[in-house]
Amino acid sequence: MSDASLNTSTQTPPYEAQFGDYFALLKPRVMTLVVFTAFVGLYAAPVATNPIIGFVAILFIAVGGGASGALNMWWDSDIDRIMKRTQKRPIPAGKVTEGEAFAIGIALSGFAVVMLSLATNLLAGALLAFTIFFYVVIYSMWLKRWTPQNIVIGGAAGAFPPMIGWAAATGSISVESVLMFTLIFMWTPPHFWALALFMKGDYHEAGIPMLTVTHGRRATRVHIIVYTVLLAALAVGTGFTGVGGPLYLAVAVVLNALFVKGSIDIWRRDEAIAEADGYAVEKKFFKLSLLYLFAHFGAIAFEAALMPFGLGGW
Amino acid sequence: MALSRQHDMHKRRFSRNLGLGVVLAGFVVLVFLLTVAKVTDDGFEMQSQQTQEGN
Structure with missing residues (x-):
C-alpha cells in the first residue's frame, strides 16, 4: 500500500467493514434456530454430556451453520442484489466483498468441523461437514436456481442441527434424532412458501424457480395445506416416541390444530382477497410457523x- | 506521509480489530476449558490407566 493511498484527508475515506458486517455474513437470525435445535438434540439425548463439551459442541455447530451462511451469501450475491428482502445483506450493501465472504466461509467451515470433531466425535464433525456441503453445494449452487422443489430438498440442510447435537452427545444416529430432523424437514416448505406468497415478485425478479413462480400461487396454496397436514401427523406422532411425552403431545395437538387451520385459511383465499388485506393471513401463518x-x-x-x-x- | 500511530485508518478499523481480539481471547479460554473438561473426564482417566498398565 503506498503512502498516497493512505492520504485520504481531502477525500471521503473508503468504507471499512466493521466487525458487525462480518458477523452479519453468518446470518445470526438463522443461527438462533440452529443453536436452539442443536441444543435440544444434545440435551434430549439419553447420555449426560459435560456442560463445557456441550457448550463447545453447540458453539461450533453454530459457527459451521454461520460459515455455510457466508458461503451462501458469496454464491448468491448476484440475486441478493435484486431481491428486496436481501438487498441489505453485507455484500449487496457494499460493506463486504465476495472474496472476503468466501474466505470467511471456507475458513470457518474447516475450523468448525475440526473443532467439533475434536471436542466430541468424528460422526458429529462429519455430519456438520455434510450439512455445510449440502447447504452450499446441493442447495445454493444446484437446487435453488434449478427446481421448484429447491426448498423441499434444500430444507434438509436446516434440519441437521438437532441430529448433530444428538450425535455429539451419543456418537450415533437414532430414530429420535431422525424424527427431529424430519420435523424441521417437513416444516420448512410451508414456512418458506408462505413467505414466497407475500414477498410477491422478489423471487420472480431474481429468476428463482420458487413454486409461486413456476406453478403459480394457487398451486403453492395447495402445496402448503398438503405439507402442513403431513407435518401435523408427523409432529403429533413424535409425541408417542422417546423424545415425546404428555407435555409435548399437548403442545403438538394445539399448535398443529392452529397450523392446519392456518393452512386451510391460506388455501381458501385467492389472490384478490389476499392483496386486499395485504397478505395478512399468509403473514400470520409465517409468524405462527416460527412459534411452531x-x-x-x-x-x-x-x-x-x-x-x-x-x-x-x- | 508516514503512517502515524493515530492514523484515521486505525479509528476506522478499531471495531473489527477489537472484535477479532475478543474472539481470539475467547478461543484461548475455550480451548483451556475444553482441555480441563477432557482430562477430568472419566473416559480419559480410564484410557490413561489402561495405557500405563499396558506399559
Whole structure:
C-alpha cells in the first residue's frame, strides 16, 4: 500500500467493514434456530454430556451453520442484489466483498468441523461437514436456481442441527434424532412458501424457480395445506416416541390444530382477497410457523428436563 | 506521509480489530476449558490407566 493511498484527508475515506458486517455474513437470525435445535438434540439425548463439551459442541455447530451462511451469501450475491428482502445483506450493501465472504466461509467451515470433531466425535464433525456441503453445494449452487422443489430438498440442510447435537452427545444416529430432523424437514416448505406468497415478485425478479413462480400461487396454496397436514401427523406422532411425552403431545395437538387451520385459511383465499388485506393471513401463518418450531423443540427439551424427576416422557 | 500511530485508518478499523481480539481471547479460554473438561473426564482417566498398565 503506498503512502498516497493512505492520504485520504481531502477525500471521503473508503468504507471499512466493521466487525458487525462480518458477523452479519453468518446470518445470526438463522443461527438462533440452529443453536436452539442443536441444543435440544444434545440435551434430549439419553447420555449426560459435560456442560463445557456441550457448550463447545453447540458453539461450533453454530459457527459451521454461520460459515455455510457466508458461503451462501458469496454464491448468491448476484440475486441478493435484486431481491428486496436481501438487498441489505453485507455484500449487496457494499460493506463486504465476495472474496472476503468466501474466505470467511471456507475458513470457518474447516475450523468448525475440526473443532467439533475434536471436542466430541468424528460422526458429529462429519455430519456438520455434510450439512455445510449440502447447504452450499446441493442447495445454493444446484437446487435453488434449478427446481421448484429447491426448498423441499434444500430444507434438509436446516434440519441437521438437532441430529448433530444428538450425535455429539451419543456418537450415533437414532430414530429420535431422525424424527427431529424430519420435523424441521417437513416444516420448512410451508414456512418458506408462505413467505414466497407475500414477498410477491422478489423471487420472480431474481429468476428463482420458487413454486409461486413456476406453478403459480394457487398451486403453492395447495402445496402448503398438503405439507402442513403431513407435518401435523408427523409432529403429533413424535409425541408417542422417546423424545415425546404428555407435555409435548399437548403442545403438538394445539399448535398443529392452529397450523392446519392456518393452512386451510391460506388455501381458501385467492389472490384478490389476499392483496386486499395485504397478505395478512399468509403473514400470520409465517409468524405462527416460527412459534411452531420453537414450541415443539422447547417441549422436547422440557420433557428431557423433567426426566431426572421421573416426570418427563411416557 | 508516514503512517502515524493515530492514523484515521486505525479509528476506522478499531471495531473489527477489537472484535477479532475478543474472539481470539475467547478461543484461548475455550480451548483451556475444553482441555480441563477432557482430562477430568472419566473416559480419559480410564484410557490413561489402561495405557500405563499396558506399559
